[in-house]
Amino acid sequence: MTKLALITGASSGIGEATARKLASMGYDLILTARRADRLENVAAEIRAVHNVEVQNLIFDVRDEKACEEHLAQISDERPIDVLVNNAGLAAGLEHIDAGSTEDWNAMIDTNIKGLLYVTRIISRRMIKAGRGHIVNLGSIAGTQPYENGAVYCASKHAVHAISQSMRSDLVAHGIKVSEVRPGMVETEFSVVRFHGDAERAKGVYRGVTPLTGSDIAEVIGWIVSQPAHVNIDDVLVTPQQQANAYMTIRK
Numbered sequence: 001m002t003k004l005a006l007i008t009g010a011s012s013g014i015g016e017a018t019a020r021k022l023a024s025m026g027y028d029l030i031l032t033a034r035r036a037d038r039l040e041n042v043a044a045e046i047r048a049v050h051n052v053e054v055q056n057l058i059f060d061v062r063d064e065k066a067c068e069e070h071l072a073q074i075s076d077e078r079p080i081d082v083l084v085n086n087a088g089l090a091a092g093l094e095h096i097d098a099g100s101t102e103d104w105n106a107m108i109d110t111n112i113k114g115l116l117y118v119t120r121i122i123s124r125r126m127i128k129a130g131r132g133h134i135v136n137l138g139s140i141a142g143t144q145p146y147e148n149g150a151v152y153c154a155s156k157h158a159v160h161a162i163s164q165s166m167r168s169d170l171v172a173h174g175i176k177v178s179e180v181r182p183g184m185v186e187t188e189f190s191v192v193r194f195h196g197d198a199e200r201a202k203g204v205y206r207g208v209t210p211l212t213g214s215d216i217a218e219v220i221g222w223i224v225s226q227p228a229h230v231n232i233d234d235v236l237v238t239p240q241q242q243a244n245a246y247m248t249i250r251k
């Protein structure tokens with residue numbers, strides 16, 4: 001039977017690339033994001049190239065009720081084989097005293113609470129089915145906190161902790177849990193972090209060949225292709241020029 005994957009935040013970047021990768025592997029897809037037009041374009045392009053079904057759900061993962069209402073639209077008839085908890089953002093890059101509480105709330109509500117809302121609903125379906133695989137998008141920031149990034153780093157530390165606890169919570173139900181933790185990936189991430197300042201965003205990748213969304217999608221494709229008895233718990237992926245969160249060699 002054709003496998004089914006649900007990917008949050010599939011309207012750009014890593015989520016979009018993962019949608020294309022899993023479609024190329026024959027997965028039917030349920031894609032979520034807030035921007036309906038962007039998600040519709042992604043779905044249309046995937047349908048044109050791959051013989052798979054794509055269902056779009058447009059909602060904000062910060063809204064618990066919206067998560068419940070939209071995810072209830074998924075047919076009960078088919079188990080969800082893979083959930084990729086990818087929707088997330090960084091907002092702002094400054095010392096703690098200069099931080100914006102609006103930015104902090106956006107990161108905490110999306111990266112932590114949104115992931116939890118979606119996971120609670122989908123994990124219940126997976127438990128019923130007795131199988132499934134959850135892949136969380138953590139970050140290098142989830143173990144290596146850096147200056148100016150207190151709340152983003154805290155949110156990804158939370159994803160790291162949640163991933164490890166979930167692994168224990170779900171192991172007896174035959175469900176796999178994996179975390180992928182990238183370093184620098186050039187997507188819309190930095191434009192979003194700098195509130196639309198594309199020039200400043202470009203500077204993040206100056207002199208570096210960063211990872212692409214497709215690089216991370218390849219890793220996710222590999223993780224979900226392992227035999228039933230193999231669980232990839234945690235993968236840290238960085239550009240060759242980025243040794244860690246604190247050391248990047250720019251050419």
Ligand code: NDP
Pocket residue numbers: 008009010011012013014015032033034035036038059060061062086087088089090110114137138139140181182183184185186187188189190192213
């Ligand atoms: P993008 O900004 O390109 O993509 C983010 C995706 O998340 C978009 O599809 C966006 O869709 C969705 N999203 C954001 N907020 C919400 C929300 N409230 N409700 C629903 N969907 C939302 O960034 P990336 O692809 O780089 O980021 C994907 C994940 O990877 C994030 O969790 C990020 O923290 C993580 N990551 C990124 C790294 C990087 O360097 N780029 C490195 C390490 C981790 P829409 O706006 O349409 O809702």
Ligand code: 8X3
Pocket residue numbers: 138139140141182183184185245
């Ligand atoms: C995104 C990577 O280094 O900007 O999670 O925090 S970094």
